[in-house]
Amino acid sequence: MSAVDDLLKHLEGRLNIHIVQQVLRESDLISARSWSELKMIIKSASQKDPTVLDKLKSALQMQQLCDLKAVSFYELDSKATALLIFKMKTLVIPATDLAASFPLGVDESILKKNDGQLKIIAKFSDEFGAGVVLSRRRNFTVNNEIYQSAFSAEMKKQFPDADKIIEVKVYIRQTFDVLYVNKIHKALEIRSDFTREDGQQQTAGQLKKSVDDLRAFANGFVSNTVKGYDLKHPINLLPLAKKVYEDKSGSIKKIGFATEDESVKRETMKAGVDLRDELFHKTGAEAIEHKMAIFEVAIQWHGSDVIGGVAGSKPEIYIPGSYREYTKIGARTDYLFVRGVRTYADSNFILNKIASYS
Amino acid sequence: MMFTEMRLYEVINSVGFEPPVADCCKKIASLLFSSDKRLYYYVDFLEACGLSADTPQDLHKIQFCINFLKSNSIALIKQEYRYICEDVVYEVSVEDLQAAYEDGALSLDFLNHSDRDWQSKVYVVFVRNSVPML
Numbered sequence: 001m002s003a004v005d006d007l008l009k010h011l012e013g014r015l016n017i018h019i020v021q022q023v024l025r026e027s028d029l030i031s032a033r034s035w036s037e038l039k040m041i042i043k044s045a046s047q048k049d050p051t052v053l054d055k056l057k058s059a060l061q062m063q064q065l066c067d068l069k070a071v072s073f074y075e076l077d078s079k080a081t082a083l084l085i086f087k088m089k090t091l092v093i094p095a096t097d098l099a100a101s102f103p104l105g106v107d108e109s110i111l112k113k114n115d116g117q118l119k120i121i122a123k124f125s126d127e128f129g130a131g132v133v134l135s136r137r138r139n140f141t142v143n144n145e146i147y148q149s150a151f152s153a154e155m156k157k158q159f160p161d162a163d164k165i166i167e168v169k170v171y172i173r174q175t176f177d178v179l180y181v182n183k184i185h186k187a188l189e190i191r192s193d194f195t196r197e198d199g200q201q202q203t204a205g206q207l208k209k210s211v212d213d214l215r216a217f218a219n220g221f222v223s224n225t226v227k228g229y230d231l232k233h234p235i236n237l238l239p240l241a242k243k244v245y246e247d248k249s250g251s252i253k254k255i256g257f258a259t260e261d262e263s264v265k266r267e268t269m270k271a272g273v274d275l276r277d278e279l280f281h282k283t284g285a286e287a288i289e290h291k292m293a294i295f296e297v298a299i300q301w302h303g304s305d306v307i308g309g310v311a312g313s314k315p316e317i318y319i320p321g322s323y324r325e326y327t328k329i330g331a332r333t334d335y336l337f338v339r340g341v342r343t344y345a346d347s348n349f350i351l352n353k354i355a356s357y358s
Numbered sequence: 359m360m361f362t363e364m365r366l367y368e369v370i371n372s373v374g375f376e377p378p379v380a381d382c383c384k385k386i387a388s389l390l391f392s393s394d395k396r397l398y399y400y401v402d403f404l405e406a407c408g409l410s411a412d413t414p415q416d417l418h419k420i421q422f423c424i425n426f427l428k429s430n431s432i433a434l435i436k437q438e439y440r441y442i443c444e445d446v447v448y449e450v451s452v453e454d455l456q457a458a459y460e461d462g463a464l465s466l467d468f469l470n471h472s473d474r475d476w477q478s479k480v481y482v483v484f485v486r487n488s489v490p491m492l
Contacts, residue, residue, distance in 0.1 A: 033453055034461045037460075068471065199472055200475075268446045268447070
């Protein structure tokens with residue numbers, strides 16, 4: 001496979017199609033609706049102008065660092081902020097296959113040999129702060145049910161009493177996690193890659209491992225860099241859910257809340273439309289004087305709201321939760337899901353929002 | 359409104375459909391005119407005609423009526439596509455679907471990832487046109 005084909009394969013697997021369309025438009029090339037057409041356009045354009053590939057690679061890098069992550073936020077003091085940023089900007093990245101390939105992933109044959117431990121493979125800095133990228137191999141499984149009617153003769157002999165068999169296939173995937181320090185907000189972002197397959201979200205168990213492993217690594221990294229510093233807990237996002245609802249900008253996509261009469265409601269809205277404008281929700285909310293205990297919320301913004309962002313991007317955050325969790329003593333939501341974040345400015349925008357809600 | 363409904367029945371009668379099909383068309387038309395509801399699903403039309411999704415001939419009949427009511431000269435309803443993911447509904451255009459077939463994955467404006475498993479999540483809705491052509 002040629003280098004260009006290899007790159008295109010990676011782009012299709014990881015990069016948001018709208019980013020590719022944007023890059024082509026910015027390069028004065030025609031855009032297209034499907035990946036099949038886009039790949040042809042990119043291939044022919046790159047023969048005349050190889051910088052198109054560089055632009056796509058750097059767009060891929062930005063997206064890889066910021067998008068499709070479960071993010072926890074930690075407050076740092078000034079000293080820790082400065083030391084961490086310095087460390088992140090100056091540390092030496094060990095030379096590995098994963099590091100050499102970044103921002104592209106490695107081939108399956110190389111990934112198979114990876115030990116599955118989080119290792120730093122790259123560092124980066126932008127106008128808002130600095131960060132490091134960690135990567136490793138994860139094993140994910142996909143289950144397939146095979147019903148008795150589809151059994152072969154041998155299977156029927158081997159499993160005479162089975163009504164169905166569950167086929168479990170293991171596949172490996174390279175994940176990209178990020179530790180990032182924003183210097184203005186003095187915040188550490190722990191961003192866990194939540195994908196298990198081309199934008200598909202990991203299951204609860206898989207996600208727990210992603211978040212726990214990264215948090216453990218972060219604790220080690222921080223205490224090595226800032227002697228004796230204890231990261232403690234991430235900021236609790238649960239109380240912020242209601243602030244998200246009060247944010248006039250953006251469109252609410254999803255909400256979970258309980259009313260004073262203890263009716264638990266989950267509502268969603270068609271994409272691009274604000275749930276708060278929907279007649280049923282609006283009337284209901286007014287009728288109960290907005291006395292809603294909000295435990296879950298998803299909101300999406302337009303790129304035009306983001307300073308330095310890309311017009312046409314649609315960043316969204318989703319603070320997950322359930323009523324049962326909300327009612328517990330010490331209820332907390334440690335992370336939120338981020339999607340549609342294409343640039344460092346989009347990431348900073350989200351942190352600004354979280355800071356404004358606190 | 360009443361006038362347009364009567365006019366539509368006249369058209370249905372004059373077109374020369376087989377009686378069961380003409381009957382079905384009139385029942386769907388009646389449903390559409392009976393309220394100012396805008397959004398309809400296959401199940402609504404099947405129910406209006408007393409037909410079953412289990413019988414291929416019934417589905418064929420319904421589709422025939424739908425095609426008639428969507429046609430350029432009648433334009434009483436529009437057929438649109440939607441995609442649903444994690445309980446959030448997204449509008450989908452025909453071009454989006456064509457691209458999805460080419461790519462093996464669906465990409466949409468407000469959807470921040472491409473979905474390979476899209477075919478099980480796409481469905482059809484019918485939207486009543488506010489101003490019928492008749």
